[in-house]
Amino acid sequence: MEERTSDEVAAIYSAAGNSVDLINGGKREWETEDEWKDTVKRNVEHLEIIKGYKKLDETTSIWSGQDFTAIDKAIVDGKKIYS
Numbered sequence: 001m002e003e004r005t006s007d008e009v010a011a012i013y014s015a016a017g018n019s020v021d022l023i024n025g026g027k028r029e030w031e032t033e034d035e036w037k038d039t040v041k042r043n044v045e046h047l048e049i050i051k052g053y054k055k056l057d058e059t060t061s062i063w064s065g066q067d068f069t070a071i072d073k074a075i076v077d078g079k080k081i082y083s
Contacts, residue, residue: 003055009062016050019043020074023081037082044078047071 004012022043027036051071053062 001056004053004062012050012053012062013066016047016071019046020070023074023078040078041082044075044082047075047078 023040027033031039051063051068054060055062
C-alpha cells in the first residue's frame with residue numbers, strides 16, 4: 001500500500017462534500033422518515049471515517065489545510081436528525 005496522492009485526497013474531500021450536501025439538502029419527498037434518518041446516519045458515519053483517515057504511519061492525518069467547518073456542522077446537524 002502507498003500513501004494517498006494529493007489527487008486521491010482531493011477526491012476523498014470532494015466525496016465528503018457530497019455527503020454534506022445530502023445532509024443539508026433535507027429529506028426528499030419520496031423518502032420515508034426512517035429512510036431519511038438511515039441515509040443521514042450513513043453519511044454522518046462516512047464523514048467521521050473520512051475525517052479520521054491517516055497516512056501509512058497510522059498517526060499523521062492525511063488532511064493538511066482543508067476546511068472542515070461544513071463537514072463538522074453536517075455531522076452535528078445530522079446526528080440531531082437521527083438521534
